[in-house]
Every structure is written in structure tokens, then in C-alpha cells.
Amino acid sequence: MNTADLNFFKTFLLEQKSSILNKTNEFRSQDLSARESISDEAEVASRDLSMNLSIHLHERDRHALYQIERALGKIHNKTYGQCEGCGEDISAKRLMARPFTDLCVSCMEEHEDTRPFLN
Numbered sequence: 001m002n003t004a005d006l007n008f009f010k011t012f013l014l015e016q017k018s019s020i021l022n023k024t025n026e027f028r029s030q031d032l033s034a035r036e037s038i039s040d041e042a043e044v045a046s047r048d049l050s051m052n053l054s055i056h057l058h059e060r061d062r063h064a065l066y067q068i069e070r071a072l073g074k075i076h077n078k079t080y081g082q083c084e085g086c087g088e089d090i091s092a093k094r095l096m097a098r099p100f101t102d103l104c105v106s107c108m109e110e111h112e113d114t115r116p117f118l119n
């Protein structure tokens with residue numbers, strides 16, 4: 001992958017990262033405003049529900065952030081976009097769809113790995 005492509009994906013990943021961080025901040029401020037307006041049991045229950053939801057999202061976001069950091073590290077080492085199976089360059093089209101993938105299409109098919117979040 002050439003420097004221009006690496007820079008393109010670096011920008012792309014940094015945008016993803018900042019959008020996750022902004023979203024996380026929005027959730028935090030929503031939690032704060034919800035806490036101030038609690039007046040009865042029902043609202044406490046619904047607050048607990050939304051707290052659970054934000055914890056769930058937080059974990060998913062944390063996983064995404066981990067993958068973004070890992071990809072940024074690969075960009076730094078100029079190994080981003082290289083298939084970990086065969087060492088060939090993964091197509092830019094595939095990387096746009098799955099920016100965290102470690103394998104090219106043919107290696108992915110060989111592995112037949114269906115775990116969610118692998119990419």
C-alpha cells in the first residue's frame with residue numbers, strides 16, 4: 001500500500017475514532033441530565049434500562065476503538081492492508097467495507113471463520 005493510500009485510511013480511521021468518542025460523550029451528558037430529572041420509581045427503572053443500553057454501547061465502542069488503534073498501529077508500521085494469511089495486499093475496496101480485516105478475500109474464505117466482530 002502506498003503512502004497516499006495509507007494516509008487516506010489513517011484519516012478515515014481517525015474520523016471513525018472521533019465519531020465514537022463524540023457519541024460516547026453525548027451518552028455521558030444524557031446520563032447526567034436523566035439523573036437530574038428522576039422523580040419516581042418508573043423513571044428510575046427506565047433510567048436503569050438506558051444505563052444498561054449505554055454500557056452495552058460502551059463495550060461495543062471500546063471494541064471498535066481497540067480495532068481502530070490496532071489498525072492505526074499497522075498504518076504506522078506500514079503493514080496496514082497486508083493480508084496476514086498470504087502477505088498480499090488486501091484490495092482497497094475490501095478495506096473500505098471492512099477496514100479492520102486481517103485477511104484478503106481468498107484467505108478469509110479458506111478460514112471460513114464466521115465469528116462476529118472478526119473484521
Ligand SMILES: [Zn+2]
Nearest residue numbers: 083086104107
Ligand atoms: Zn491472503
